[in-house]
Amino acid sequence: MSNESCAVKEKFKTMIGGQALIEGILMRGPKKQAVVVRNPKEGLIRKVEPVRKRTGILTWPLIRGVVNFGASMYAGVKSLMWSAEHSGMDEEEGEADEKPSKLDSWLEKKLGSEKFMSAVITVAVIIGLGFSLLLFFLLPMLLGNGFERLTHCGVVWQHLFEGLCRIVIFLIYMILISRLKDMKRVFSYHGAEHKTIRCYEAKLPLTVENVRKMTRMHPRCGTSFLFVIMTLSILLFTVLSYVLNAWIPGLVQLQKNSKVLYNLLMMALKLFVMLPLVVSIGYEINRFVGRHDNRFTRLLTAPGMWFQRFTTNEPDDSMMEVAIEALTLVLPDQEGDDKW
Numbered sequence: 001m002s003n004e005s006c007a008v009k010e011k012f013k014t015m016i017g018g019q020a021l022i023e024g025i026l027m028r029g030p031k032k033q034a035v036v037v038r039n040p041k042e043g044l045i046r047k048v049e050p051v052r053k054r055t056g057i058l059t060w061p062l063i064r065g066v067v068n069f070g071a072s073m074y075a076g077v078k079s080l081m082w083s084a085e086h087s088g089m090d091e092e093e094g095e096a097d098e099k100p101s102k103l104d105s106w107l108e109k110k111l112g113s114e115k116f117m118s119a120v121i122t123v124a125v126i127i128g129l130g131f132s133l134l135l136f137f138l139l140p141m142l143l144g145n146g147f148e149r150l151t152h153c154g155v156v157w158q159h160l161f162e163g164l165c166r167i168v169i170f171l172i173y174m175i176l177i178s179r180l181k182d183m184k185r186v187f188s189y190h191g192a193e194h195k196t197i198r199c200y201e202a203k204l205p206l207t208v209e210n211v212r213k214m215t216r217m218h219p220r221c222g223t224s225f226l227f228v229i230m231t232l233s234i235l236l237f238t239v240l241s242y243v244l245n246a247w248i249p250g251l252v253q254l255q256k257n258s259k260v261l262y263n264l265l266m267m268a269l270k271l272f273v274m275l276p277l278v279v280s281i282g283y284e285i286n287r288f289v290g291r292h293d294n295r296f297t298r299l300l301t302a303p304g305m306w307f308q309r310f311t312t313n314e315p316d317d318s319m320m321e322v323a324i325e326a327l328t329l330v331l332p333d334q335e336g337d338d339k340w
Helices: 064-086 102-111 113-151 155-177 181-201 208-212 222-247 249-257 259-291 295-311 317-330
Strands: 017-021 024-028 032-039 043-050
Touching: 017 064, 017 181, 017 317, 024 064, 024 181, 024 317, 032 064, 032 317, 043 317, 064 113, 064 259, 113 155, 113 259, 155 222, 155 295, 181 208, 181 295, 181 317, 208 317, 222 249, 222 259, 222 295, 249 259, 259 295
Parallel strands: none
Antiparallel strands: 017 024, 024 032, 032 043
16 A cells, blocks of 8 residues: 555644754644754754744734744744754765855854844745745736736736736746755655654554654645635635725726836735735635545645645655654643644
């Protein structure tokens, strides 16, 4: 029986989630977050930190989604940089003796090592967000505008075409990076993360033998979340753009008189109003899927589950050992405290 077909029935759904890193895995539990990296000389290197508990307005529906998404991105980039530093890859490639640039040394001296690292991570998050917005939102919007100018199809078809372009670009991007040599190992760690959580949710002992039997697909994966975001963006961008044009006659006049200004205004509305709404709704859908298992939720996660064939690979035993260690470090003291 292949790993793909071995689906052990889960006994409960955990809120613990993870992320594949460079030669390691990040696991995030209800109270603790752990990063475990395999170094060829030192073996497993661990870092455990408390998870900050949010209260008040930050926990409200349609607000917590954007907050948690931003916090997850920051934590993910921070852990990725930490894993790159401790994985030993630089030593293997002969880069360990490289000296920091004068600018890096000056900034670290002025800010201090912690503030300097925080600034580096913040810049990395901003660059990552900027690249994602450019590739997956601004480029499809430009293609949609070009399609409308060529066909005069109207706002509804324009946004449907824009959404289709967004999904196609996302699919092509993910398939291409899945073929990169270094990314294949990261995606294998991604598979190890999923299989280990599957094993834990089946309430089986966390051993390599048990983890190996699990499927590498998981319905509450970030890939599924991104697919939900892409699909929602098509629906909401189309509906909201149509409603705005219908309710605000000045927009239609602006579109006729100044296409450039109209497109800039719509771009700003999509990025700063509609996109946060899409992320927030997508987060709530992901929470709903995380708590229920029925035909409807399986239908919602089906595209993401299918696409995980590209974003996960079968891990080796050493990768599963890393995932087991990372998950074990964030398990709650009281059984059931991580139940979703």
